[in-house]
Amino acid sequence: MSRLRVQASNALPALLIGLIAGFTAVVGSYAAAGFTPSFVVTPVTNWIRETSPAVVTNSIIENLGSLGQTLLFSSAVTLVVVGVAALVVGSHSLGQRLNNRALPVVATTVGTWAFVAVTTGQALLALGAALPPGAVVLLSVATPSLPMPEPIDSGRRRVLSGGLTLAGFSLAGYAVGRRRTPNLGGEPLAGNANRQQLLEDAAEKSFSMDGAEPLVSENFYTVDIANVDPTVDEAQWELTITGEVDEEVTLGYSELREMASVDRFETLRCVGESLNGKKMDTALWTGVPLQDLVARAGPNGGCDCVRLRAADDYYQVFPMDALEDSLLAYGMNGNALPRGHGYPVRALIPGHWGEIQVKWLSEIEVLDQDAEGYWEQKGWHGTGPVETVAKLHAVNDLPDGRNEVGGHAYAGIRGIQQVEVSTDGGSTWNEAELTEPLEGVSVWRQWRYRYDPPSGSHEVVVRATDGEGRLQPSEESDSYPSGATGWVSKTVQ
Numbered sequence: 001m002s003r004l005r006v007q008a009s010n011a012l013p014a015l016l017i018g019l020i021a022g023f024t025a026v027v028g029s030y031a032a033a034g035f036t037p038s039f040v041v042t043p044v045t046n047w048i049r050e051t052s053p054a055v056v057t058n059s060i061i062e063n064l065g066s067l068g069q070t071l072l073f074s075s076a077v078t079l080v081v082v083g084v085a086a087l088v089v090g091s092h093s094l095g096q097r098l099n100n101r102a103l104p105v106v107a108t109t110v111g112t113w114a115f116v117a118v119t120t121g122q123a124l125l126a127l128g129a130a131l132p133p134g135a136v137v138l139l140s141v142a143t144p145s146l147p148m149p150e151p152i153d154s155g156r157r158r159v160l161s162g163g164l165t166l167a168g169f170s171l172a173g174y175a176v177g178r179r180r181t182p183n184l185g186g187e188p189l190a191g192n193a194n195r196q197q198l199l200e201d202a203a204e205k206s207f208s209m210d211g212a213e214p215l216v217s218e219n220f221y222t223v224d225i226a227n228v229d230p231t232v233d234e235a236q237w238e239l240t241i242t243g244e245v246d247e248e249v250t251l252g253y254s255e256l257r258e259m260a261s262v263d264r265f266e267t268l269r270c271v272g273e274s275l276n277g278k279k280m281d282t283a284l285w286t287g288v289p290l291q292d293l294v295a296r297a298g299p300n301g302g303c304d305c306v307r308l309r310a311a312d313d314y315y316q317v318f319p320m321d322a323l324e325d326s327l328l329a330y331g332m333n334g335n336a337l338p339r340g341h342g343y344p345v346r347a348l349i350p351g352h353w354g355e356i357q358v359k360w361l362s363e364i365e366v367l368d369q370d371a372e373g374y375w376e377q378k379g380w381h382g383t384g385p386v387e388t389v390a391k392l393h394a395v396n397d398l399p400d401g402r403n404e405v406g407g408h409a410y411a412g413i414r415g416i417q418q419v420e421v422s423t424d425g426g427s428t429w430n431e432a433e434l435t436e437p438l439e440g441v442s443v444w445r446q447w448r449y450r451y452d453p454p455s456g457s458h459e460v461v462v463r464a465t466d467g468e469g470r471l472q473p474s475e476e477s478d479s480y481p482s483g484a485t486g487w488v489s490k491t492v493q
């Protein structure tokens, strides 16, 4: 081996080659699988989440929201890159010791392939992750070391062309992966005239306030345990009603779509959101009553409770009673459910916290004994009816010099009877205007209050009374474990 060759292979240390190889493994896997569960990052994020202590996942959910998902995603990408890099460095030094240049190439390719194939369960797509790092290592060991009259220049040129190749590969991989990401759900439902009418009525009933969503949310929040949503095709979708039943019931998508459907507004709220957070939204849902279907199976379990399971391995347990007025929903605002909201079918359990509104629903299991759901195993108590809340999101100066404050109030199936506003820190209270109720079992209302502002800053406080005449409790509690409580207040200038 010539001295020149040794110099050339030292020019790019094994660690750097390893990191580049790891990066190309992620890009290659994305190109092969798109943003689906077969993308190598998916099982790794799942693994990080499942092995992190509950306090960590809880605080990510409570405090970070979608930033938490981004953090989880970046950690998973980093882990994959570092893992491949370790494989490259290890096999490179072993290869040097054994004087075998093929070894790092083979070890990197086969090792990456085996890891991705096993974790994603997709042997063929795993080649997308394994071949690029293999090629990077192959190039690094096979690059002929030419006699270099101007070593510095040629070194620079190699770095430049290497960088350009990498950038081109990433861009192409990104473009291919995007096209391979299935575009599921979201298309308009047939026979939408009635739904359009309902949506128009809701728009008319809405208070238009800067800073607060209308009655039908324009941006519906999402909360997912998985970073990458499942891809369930409607042709493959099947719901089974199993467990302690007289007779199992199986339902396919076309069968579901042929059944008499219901259109209804419902509000969802996440138990993990902060008191004045934005994880509460409303949509017009289309679906089929769920309780009848469960009754058809003849449930005879000992606990009158059910476990719902989903394609992302999520599961929740709650009392059978909650199924009253529940829907197997396949439509949202006149469109097929979007992938992010559970395409093709999700459960809607009115008045209960978001966590039992199971998306990508696959199974309803009638249980004999009570059990814990996914979040309850992490200490949450989020299966029950929602707390009463009044949010304060809009604080506006009106052209006539008055102030406008407003937001949404929600109390599940109890409904909202009244919202009161104080502009003096809670000493005196005034009744807010409320929007007309929407058609539905468990729907929020908007509230609005306009007033002549006192000079200087003042404290606005808002509180709701539910349909049973119960005033929202003023005691403040964190969202963990059973939902944030208290009255929202804001200092207004």
Ligand SMILES: Nc1nc2c(c(=O)[nH]1)N[C@H]1C(S)=C(S)[C@@H](COP(=O)(O)O)O[C@H]1N2
Residues within 6 Å of the ligand: 220, 221, 222, 223, 224, 225, 226, 268, 269, 270, 271, 310, 311, 312, 314, 340, 341, 342, 353, 354, 355, 356, 357, 358, 359, 360, 361
């Ligand atoms: N399969 C599945 N269903 C799920 C979840 C999930 O991670 N997986 N998250 C739950 C939580 S915590 C909430 S708050 C709601 C949110 O519904 P959305 O994403 O449509 O707003 O979905 C629930 N259903």
Ligand SMILES: [Mo]
Residues within 6 Å of the ligand: 223, 269, 270, 271, 272, 354, 355
């Ligand atoms: Mo949630």
